[in-house]
Amino acid sequence: MSDKAPILALRGVNKSFGPIDVLHDINIEVRAGEVLCLLGDNGAGKSTLIKLMSGVHQPTSGKIEMDGAVVALPTPRAASEKGIATVHQFGGTFPLMSIGRSFFVGVEPTKGWGPFKVYDRKTANEIAVKAVQDFGITRIDDGDRLVGGLSGGERQSLAIARAVHFGARVLILDEPTAALGVKQAAHVLRIVNEAKRRGLAVIFITHQVMHAMAVGDHFAVLIRGAIAADFKKGERTREEITDLMAGGETMAGLEASIEGYMADHAGHPPPAV
Ligand SMILES: Nc1ncnc2c1ncn2[C@@H]1O[C@H](COP(=O)(O)OP(=O)(O)OP(=O)(O)O)[C@@H](O)[C@H]1O
Ligand SMILES: [Mg+2]
Incomplete structure (x- = not known):
């Protein structure tokens, strides 16, 4: 698999906003049928990185390649026309719209989409429900239901x-499991595996090491705008990944300092934060 050119690659990418350097020398690649997990703490630069890949921001320097050729992604539309889809934390859907409606939002009627020049509710509902059920989400069987009535996991899946x-x-997924309970998160992870099985290249952004380990083939840990570690499935333990994300400050070290604090302040209330 790894002899194929990556579908999407960033080569030596830097991003600054005026004087603020946010990303430094980013090199990542993702191939068809693989999940790349991008891990990093708050403010590490994860969202900025995905905005470069989805046409929201432009790199200050460096290259973005698709199928081995340099591309420009000047707008989100350009990225989506090249087949790069970004799903945001709450699924990016509209709570007051029906499932069928929201499925076709932003898909302007062109030659091939005759029925949608005038919105055809029945056909839209049928197509949407079938697409969702093909992904194993059989609980969604009525395209007239409002998106707002779906669970967080179902919205992500939709x-x-x-x-x-x-x-x-x-497929770029920005913290798709962050706000979900265990069962819902497991559901979304199953959908991610299905997308991978269908040959998509998936970039999965998360804080949750266990979720990353459940689906990831490759991992990149972002610390203060740079890739601090880059490894394949099975090469690091959960503890090692957690420590890396903490920026080298080991969990053991953290626990020791909490214990030290508790011992020093035994019997006193903690300070206000
Ligand atoms: N438009 C901007 N102008 C200036 N600084 C920015 C801009 N966008 C992001 N930054 C800065 O870049 C850094 C990385 O932000 P980013 O949102 O990419 O982090 P993140 O890893 O997604 O964090 P979180 O986990 O909190 O979502 C932050 O210090 C942020 O303040
Ligand atoms: Mg973010």
């Missing part, structure tokens, strides 16, 4: 099914 239906090759 957004992923939609991206795949409209031909995405690269």
Whole structure:
């Protein structure tokens, strides 16, 4: 698999906003049928990095390549036309819209989409429900239901099914499991595996090491805007990954300092924060 050119690669990418350097010399790549997990603490630069890949921001220097050729992604639309789909934390869907409606939002009627020049509710619902059910989400069987009535996991799943239906090759998921309970998160992780099985290249951004380990083939840890570690599945333990994300400050060290604090302040209330 790794002899194929990556679908998407960043080569020596830097990003500054005026005098503020946010990303430094980023090198990552993702291939068809692989999940790259991007791990990093708050403010590490994860969102900025995905905005470079989804056409929201432009790199200050460095190259973005697709299928081995340098590309420009001047707008989100340009990225989506190249098959790069980004799903945001809450699925990017509209709570007061029906499932069928939200599935076709932003898909302007062109030659091939005759029925959608005038919104055809029945056909839209049928297509949306089928696409979602093909992903194993059989609980969604009525396209007239409002998106707002779906669980967080179902909304994420709907957004992923939609991206795949409209031909995405690269799926960028920004913290898709962050706000979800265990069962819902497991559901979304299953959908991620299904997208991978269908040959998409998936970039999965998360704080949660266990979620990353459940689906990841490759991992990159971002610390203060630089890739601090880069490894494959099975090469690091959960503890090692957690320590890396903490920026070298080991969990053991952290626990020791908390214990030290507790011992020093035994019987006193903690200070206000
Ligand atoms: N438009 C901007 N102008 C100036 N600084 C910015 C801009 N966007 C992001 N930054 C800075 O870049 C750094 C990285 O931000 P980013 O949002 O990419 O982090 P993140 O890893 O996504 O964090 P979180 O986990 O909190 O979402 C932060 O210090 C942020 O303040
Ligand atoms: Mg972010």
